[in-house]
Amino acid sequence: MKALVTGISGFVGSHMAEFLLSRNAEVVGTIRNRSRMNHIEHLGNKIRLVECELRDPFSVETLVEKERPDLIFHLAAQSFVPTSWNSPIDTIHNNVAGQVNLFEAIRRIGLNTKIQIACSSEEYGQVEPGETPIRETNPLRPLSPYAISKVAQDYLGYQYYKSYGLHVVRTITFNHTGPRRGENFVTSNFAKQIVDIEKGKKPPVIYVGNLEAKRDFTDVRDVVRGYWLALEKGTPGEAYNIASGTCYTIAEMLNTLLSFSNVKIEVKTDPARLRPSDVEILLGDYGKFREATGWKPEIPFERTMEDLLHYWRSQT
Numbered sequence: 001m002k003a004l005v006t007g008i009s010g011f012v013g014s015h016m017a018e019f020l021l022s023r024n025a026e027v028v029g030t031i032r033n034r035s036r037m038n039h040i041e042h043l044g045n046k047i048r049l050v051e052c053e054l055r056d057p058f059s060v061e062t063l064v065e066k067e068r069p070d071l072i073f074h075l076a077a078q079s080f081v082p083t084s085w086n087s088p089i090d091t092i093h094n095n096v097a098g099q100v101n102l103f104e105a106i107r108r109i110g111l112n113t114k115i116q117i118a119c120s121s122e123e124y125g126q127v128e129p130g131e132t133p134i135r136e137t138n139p140l141r142p143l144s145p146y147a148i149s150k151v152a153q154d155y156l157g158y159q160y161y162k163s164y165g166l167h168v169v170r171t172i173t174f175n176h177t178g179p180r181r182g183e184n185f186v187t188s189n190f191a192k193q194i195v196d197i198e199k200g201k202k203p204p205v206i207y208v209g210n211l212e213a214k215r216d217f218t219d220v221r222d223v224v225r226g227y228w229l230a231l232e233k234g235t236p237g238e239a240y241n242i243a244s245g246t247c248y249t250i251a252e253m254l255n256t257l258l259s260f261s262n263v264k265i266e267v268k269t270d271p272a273r274l275r276p277s278d279v280e281i282l283l284g285d286y287g288k289f290r291e292a293t294g295w296k297p298e299i300p301f302e303r304t305m306e307d308l309l310h311y312w313r314s315q316t
């Protein structure tokens with residue numbers, strides 16, 4: 001079984017590679033010439049890396065023709081919401097064109113590859129009272145260029161299944177975190193600030209944005225198991241929420257991190273961290289995915305937060 005992971009050097013990609021190796025799959029991953037390798041260095045020659053620019057159709061077609069994978073986990077994306085306000089076209093182009101190139105290559109070459117696409121709970125955007133926990137049937141009211149790019153990826157998955165019969169499974173993943181989470185994202189950003197304070201690298205002040213937002217966090221190690229199950233047992237063309245079914249305010253998440261540390265801190269709002277519009281609440285119903293695949297989250301939130309702190313403590 002050959003699995004291709006796009007964005008293998010990223011946060012989720014590196015965990016996906018580890019999971020696939022544990023299932024004895026042959027793992028090939030795409031990287032770009034500017035990709036940082038620190039998340040996958042420990043995997044050495046257990047995985048094979050191919051340089052591929054997903055925005056370039058020729059690069060993608062060459063890759064797919066040569067590798068002919070059985071499975072594709074399409075994880076490469078511009079995934080940081082604030083960046084999408086600074087460079088909306090780049091986010092939309094990167095996320096949408098990359099996926100179209102992948103689909104077109106598979107369609108033209110005529111492969112039966114099963115493809116998981118990484119859609120996002122950001123697509124739901126503005127959620128009205130009474131709509132939580134959110135089901136896949138909820139209206140999409142996206143609130144950022146990033147969310148728009150994910151709506152496009154999601155519906156392209158539907159359309160390529162309907163038009164050409166591509167085996168695309170659309171996973172709509174809610175927030176996820178764990179070791180190696182990029183330091184821009186809130187869980188890692190706060191964990192790293194706490195560790196910097198512990199190490200005496202910065203004064204005991206934590207800078208924050210909107211602490212009122214509510215998010216549903218799943219451990220990345222549970223998420224990648226979900227992606228595998230999505231291709232093993234999911235129905236092509238369908239969309240499935242992957243979530244924990246519980247949500248916390250960002251303030252509660254910060255307090256959980258602090259409960260694993262001895263530092264005494266002051267919290268200061270950094271206006272640069274506030275967004276033009278922020279999704280107020282994301283709380284997912286993963287019943288459809290559980291029904292289809294048997295998946296449920298296994299790693300408790302507290303353990304994820306503790307592991308994340310350990311991760312930052314282990315970094316120099």
Ligand SMILES: C[C@H]1O[C@H](OP(=O)(O)OP(=O)(O)OC[C@H]2O[C@@H](n3cnc4c(=O)[nH]c(N)nc43)[C@H](O)[C@@H]2O)[C@@H](O)[C@@H](O)C1=O
Nearest residue numbers: 079081120121122174175184185186208209210213250273
């Ligand atoms: C499902 C979805 O999940 C992620 O998107 P996100 O929810 O925007 O993730 P985040 O970690 O940047 O923010 C979470 C919340 O936390 C608030 N917040 C407060 N203070 C800070 C702060 O200081 N930094 C950041 N980054 N956020 C802050 C911020 O305003 C927001 O309400 C991505 O994986 C995305 O790819 C994806 O698909």
